[in-house]
Amino acid sequence: MPIIVNLDVMMAKRKIRSKELAERLGITEANLSILKTGKAKAVRFSTLEALCKELDCQPGDLLAFEND
């Protein structure tokens, strides 16, 4: 998929672990892993909003478009 999820980069910058972030977002670690590995087919606005809030970033910092 040409949409790249840079969640792991942002998490490393903020020095936050998956378990902690999942707890703060109110989602399971398994779902966070789906998002991190790029397996997700869709992201809810509510999840994106919570991610931006917790990681103090913009949606563009988490998602990028790369043409194949």
Add this chain to the structure above:
Amino acid sequence: MKLTFSNTSIFMLRTFQVTISIGLLFGLFVLLFVEDTSTQLTFGPLNLDHGNNIAQMANISITPLDTNMTSPKIVIDHARVNYYVHSYGYRVVGAILFSIAAVIGLYALQQLILMIKSLDNGNPFIRENVWRIYILATVVYLVPVFKLAFYLFNYSWIKSNFVLDGLQLNWKTPESGQWIIFGTLLITIGKIFEQGIKLREENELTV
């Protein structure tokens, strides 16, 4: 490159081997023990006199060309004459056809059982089940084809082995309408299943 099989593949392979073995055993059983595989020529109707228990059919003769065919048996039953002839060749072909049909039927049954099991496990929306439905549909489509093959064999065997005097051998075509409708219905259910799986996957992969 090292070839590896998953547990599921090995299980499927073994069950398929078992299915083929059971099917062949069925065929062997039919070949050795079931006398009804001897051909049956049915003619009628007869003029029946129920009061005196007499059946009349005039100017008819059935003569086998091969004198090695043993013990022809004539049974008069419900206004029809059943003429049984014991022929080894006929039994062998009958057993082969039956074996193939048994293997395919047992395989379809096994797929149906696996599908019901997945339903019991509470997870029926899996890709394997879509293939199972398509396999069942194919088997359903094959039923009239098999019937046609058997009728064709029967017709040509009677034509080439008997002299029928005063009788007309009618060509019989299998009724295939209900099988085609049932098969198409199964394919439609398979397509609906496929859409359901897509929706479930999208739902599961939405974070």
